[in-house]
Amino acid sequence: MNSDVQRFLDRLTERSAQRDASQGPEPTWIAARRQAGAARFEALGFPNRRVEAWKYTDVRAIASGDFQLATDAEFSPATTATLTLPVEAHRLTFVDGVFSASLSQLDDLPQGVQLLPLSQALEDNHEAVGGPLGRLTGVEFSSFSALNTAFMEEGAVLRLAPGSVVDKPIILQFLSRANDAPVMSHPRILVEAGSRSEATLIEHHIGEDTAANFTNLVEEIILDRGAILTHYKLQEAPLADLHVASIHVEQGRDSRFTSFNLNLGGGLVRNDLVTELNGQGAEATFNGLFYGQGRQHVDNHTLANHNAPRTFSNENYKGILDDRAHGVFNGKVVVKRDSQQIEGFQSNANLLLSDRAHIDAKPELEIYADDVKCSHGTTTGQLDEEAVFALRTRGIDEQTARGLLTLAFAGEVLEQVTLDVISERVELAVAGKLPERFNLAGLVETAVALGEE
Amino acid sequence: MLEVKDLHVTVEGSEILKGLSLTIKAGEVHALMGPNGAGKSTLSAVIAGKDGYEVTQGSITFEGQDVLEMEIEERAQAGLLLGFQYPVEIPGVKNIYLLKAALNAQRAARGEAEIAAPEFLKLIKDQLAFMKMDGSFLQRAVNQGFSGGEKKRNEILQMLVLQPKLAMLDEIDSGLDIDAMRVVAEGINSLRAADRGILLVTHYQRLLDFVVPDKVHVLVDGRIVKSGDAQLAHELEARGYEWVLEESAA
Structure with missing residues (x-):
């Protein structure tokens, strides 16, 4: 086994020993998943560029890092105020992955809405978490999902009772600190939206300018029949931050999922966004914008699985790359056999502002049904000199x-x-x-x- | 105001302007006419600073400044403004952004503060109304999806907002129906002022029925071969360009 992998596993062993000593043994299902995650991570190692899904993204900056785990959530309230989105919202704040009650705003949650840190949800009723958690994003998904599962401790659980409508946006705010030694966090987010419930969820990543931490997030979103969720990911992480995230959505009949994946920050960024369109009438919209400068690397992989007839997906991603920034866009639409009357549209356009900026764009369609309307296209260009x-x-x-x-x-x-x-x-x-x-x-x-x- | 002296311009190795001289004084409206391929558009393109035109001889000065030494935007900031024959579509850039950025660039160049929002809005609304343009134009992307007439009106609107010292209008009359022509002509006439020069580049005399020029020049084969007053335009309309050619050859 290589030493990079070993270093992460050693940290896991340390962490587990600490936790057992302070909190006693964990519920068996958690311990088992942790073990499965560690085993899978050990077997896979970090992805190298021979792995197709990671062909254009080099994760050595992560693999070679020596990351501690944060033990407190201290963060200047004044600094927080300058970073927080200025909007009235229900808010959970995490500092280097550790929940901060004082920087959170959980008063006046509407009836039927549960928003709580994962640690709290586990303490309240771990079995209720254990059922859905890991169902969409298992340890098989990637080395990073396996690593997340091995380390997962904190994150957020959002449950919307059937018919509940949340007017104010719900913000999950992740703050990255400028630490003496870099830290890593493995946030785990679980969203269960009951039938015909409706909410806006904002995942906001930001921090102190000189921070250089590693975030490895896994988010699972389950939309029941007719549920409507608008999901914003506003990624403004410090430029030396390393950021890997996967969002996995499961959509029931007539549900609507709208994603805004807005990436401005981070030195190395990889997002995986996957939706399973499992019920007729389910609709997913993926909007994306990434802006890379300096030597930023931003990789967005999206996948829409049309598993049921009459399901719809629509994707529009735009990339702007300057200096020596490198962008990756991989958008895939898969239409399963017998999934008829599908509409799947995809568009990607990239703007290169410098000769040394680079984009690898790959749209993919896999269609195993005949009554479908699908299109895809990608363009890359410079600014129109005539317009200039x-x-x-x-x-x-x-x-x-x-x-x-x-x-x-x-x-x-x-x-x-x-x-x-x-x-x-x-x-x-x-x-x-x-x-x-x-x-x-x-x-x-x-x-x-x-x-x- | 504008002084073009013995201007020779080459495009991709072939000489288009071959010693053109032209002087425009403040308060004057000049019309530059000529057959296709005479170099009419080349003159305004060179004055505006478009790439691909090589000046091999001669000079252009504007209020004593060497135009050819100025950046494209400096020319506009100094008050030299070109209205395009084919206005460029600029997807995503709202007209309002363009107008405000342009106006403020001009003010900054003169050392003035940015225009206050209420003052700007009033100015814009008045000029829009004058050009018979709907307020929604401001929120639309520059020229995108505009009809030919709308694009030309938009060029004049920009002139009205930016109030150049010298307005050059390159074939502003092409592609206009008679109603749009009237509106555009009214816009041009309202630009006429004692301290402003106007250069109309046009193929046809039609526009000149609405905007009567002080001077008319005939450009043939890269040189001005004849100058006169508004009457000359009518003569060209009636007799074509052949006779001027023959006369100049003689």
Whole structure:
């Protein structure tokens, strides 16, 4: 076994010993899964580039890292205030994976809604967690899901009773600290949305600028008949953070899942987003935007499994890459045999702002039924020089012209965002990533003012 | 105001302008006419700073400044504005963004503060109304999905908002029906001012019925071969360009 894998396993052994000493033995199902996770991780090792799904993403920065596990959730409330999304919300906050009660907001949850840290959910009723947890994302999914299962301790559980509607967004906020030694966390999120329930869930990753931690998240979302969930992933992690996440969704009849996967931060980022469209009338929409600069590496893998007839998926991902950033987009639509009357659309467009930026884009369709409407396409290009010229002839300097056009490119995804707090933040973040002397803030405000008249 | 002297311009190795000279003073409206391929659009493209045009000889000065030494945006900030024959579609960039960014760039170049939002909105709304354009234009992406007439109106709208010192309009009349022509012409006429020059580049005399020029120049084979007043345009309309060619050859 290689020493990288051993180092992670050693840390796991230490951690288990500590936990057993302080909390006594865990329920047997947890211990068993942990063991299965560790065994699977040991067998697989970290993925190398000969593994097709990891062909374009080199995880050596993770494998070679020596990560501790955080033991407290101390974080300056003042700093938190500058990082937190300014919106009224139900909120769970985690600092390097450790739950912070003081930075969370769990008052006035509506009737029928349970939102609690995983540790609390396990303490309350571990069997109720043990049933669904791991059903969608098992240890087989990837080395990282196995590693997560081996280490999982904290995270979030959201349960929506049938028919319950949550008006305010629910935010899971993950803060990354600038530690002396880097830490890792393995958050585990479980969402069970009862029939015809409705909610907006925001997963927000952010932290101190100089943080350099590793997050390995697994999220499982189960949507019962007619449930509607809008899921935002706003990834603004510090630029030296390493981030691997998988989101697995199971959709019952007539359920609707809308994802906004917005990636601005992180040094090395890999997202897997998978939905199982299991009930007729189920509909999934995947919106994505990634912006890489410097030497950022952003990899998005999505998969829509049309397992039942009359299911729908629609995907639109846009990537903007500057400097030496590297992007990966792999979108796959699979239509199972006898899944008739399917609609699956997929589109990916990438904008390269520098000669050294790079994208590997691969759309895939696998269709085993005949009555389907599917399409896919990917394009990659530079800014339209004619448009740059046209803007400059109006007195707009070249950098601003390029900025306006870049923002315009992102606009198509951002226009779909219904939460202003997110669209404006991302719009400003994209504008802010553009070269100096670029002030779109005023423009955005004017446009908003006009819209409000 | 604008002084073009003995301008020679080459595009992809072939000479298009062959010693063009033209002087436009403040308060004047000039029309540059000529047959296809004479180099009409080349002149405005060179003044605006488009890539691919090589000036091999001659000079262009605007208010004493060497235009050819200025960046594209500096030319516009100095008050030299080109209205395109084929306005470029800019997906995703709202008209309102373009107008405000352009106006503020101009103000910044003059050392003025950014325009206040209420003042800007009022200015825009007045000019929109004048151009008979709906408010929704502002929220639409620049020229995207616009009809030919809408695109041209949009060019004039930009002129009205930016108030250039010299407005160059390249075939602004092409592709316009008579109603759109009137609106565009009214826009141009409202730009006429004692401190502003206007250069209309056009193939046909039609626009000049609505916007009567002070001077008309005939461009043939890269050179201005004849200049006159508005009457010359009518003569060209009636007799075509052949006679000018013959006259200049003689």
